[in-house]
Ligand code: SF4
């Protein structure tokens with residue numbers, strides 16, 4: 001009996017011998033140790049079992065001699081037991097451990113964004129040309145006023161709690177220092193500042209070098225309270241209480257110990273090299289009243305100058321939960337769908353727990369409207385927002401703005417190899433190894449993020465103009481601008497959207 005079972009590799013490195021000059025650049029570029037030079041034969045070799053298909057070597061090979069293909073080292077075909085499932089059973093039988101994964105749920109479950117189509121004006125209602133006419137993408141997150149009041153001198157009375165101003169309805173979602181690198185954080189912070197939006201520290205604390213971006217920083221208070229102290233709260237534009245995350249609803253955060261370097265440990269205020277596993281619940285929150293206590297405490301600690309966001313994972317009773325949060329004193333609710341990314345999560349949780357953001361968002365917006373409290377809070381939707389079209393659809397379903405995480409990392413070079421939890425990110429994003437971190441240039445990375453969001457902003461303006469709508473505010477919750485295709489009556493009902501071809 002074998003103590004450890006042979007695991008069939010998922011990928012295979014194909015090297016064109018005629019093109020390979022044995023320059024060994026692939027060997028230097030691969031932190032997974034796949035490539036090696038065989039002195040005996042004078043040729044490069046590959047250990048396929050280590051390859052995670054991050055495409056770094058493929059992109060860097062100067063003679064284009066490499067490609068990565070799905071391995072044909074297969075088990076007997078079985079529709080019920082595919083190779084990945086078999087390998088996972090072998091791994092667990094080898095180790096007795098919970099399987100860890102990263103990034104978002106890759107399973108082929110329905111993507112409702114792709115079943116929703118956007119309206120456009122034709123003949124009887126004019127479209128708006130965003131190149132020639134004003135098209136407002138600036139928006140405000142936080143409580144809205146129910147009525148306009150003036151003082152005795154006719155000046156507007158402003159009794160609103162402070163909110164956030166965004167030049168574009170997109171924010172960078174929570175990614176902690178530790179989970180991602182210092183340079184990745186620098187890219188996000190600089191891009192947020194340039195774009196007039198916000199990035200989010202996640203639950204990893206705030207490195208002092210980034211204090212200068214405080215006007216564009218959202219700091220997180222999660223169940224582990226890593227890195228939370230007065231200066232941290234003081235250096236934020238807003239504070240986000242993380243109750244849950246789409247990739248791992250119901251459990252705490254997880255940063256494998258090998259990513260907890262000295263600098264990360266100092267920022268998080270926890271010992272170096274230890275697994276940072278934050279508790280599943282906040283141990284002081286067991287009800288909406290408890291949540292209210294924390295919202296009030298954070299506001300008091302920051303002299304009522306900063307809005308508080310409560311982030312929850314999209315789960316079955318998201319609408320009822322959101323209704324409670326809206327009454328807790330929070331200014332903004334962030335809902336994170338089950339396809340959202342993560343630096344590390346148990347595979348089973350990532351792939352099986354939670355619900356799609358589209359359904360949760362539609363239900364939350366409707367519930368808050370039905371209860372007459374929609375203006376008490378703003379909504380941020382996240383969890384696999386992949387394009388400007390997803391942003392437009394999310395806003396039409398009721399979001400005020402969207403968090404993007406995976407798309408932002410893709411802009412930085414991520415190739416979705418889903419091995420962030422190993423700390424060996426060859427693109428310098430989800431790693432703390434100095435030689436890998438140095439591969440991500442903050443000048444280049446921040447420019448690419450600015451390009452991405454600017455491109456999306458232009459596309460959003462085009463789509464809004466096509467609908468005859470000239471502001472994000474007018475699009476928010478405007479479900480008449482959406483029609484469904486390939487959806488059941490039940491799904492349409494939950495989304496609050498009519499079928500394609502149905503009249504207004
Ligand atoms: S892990 Fe990445 S760099 Fe290494 S061989 Fe595979 S694709 Fe190339």
Ligand code: SF4
Nearest residue numbers: 414415417418420425
């Ligand atoms: S961030 Fe890096 S390790 Fe994570 S999926 Fe992307 S390329 Fe892979």
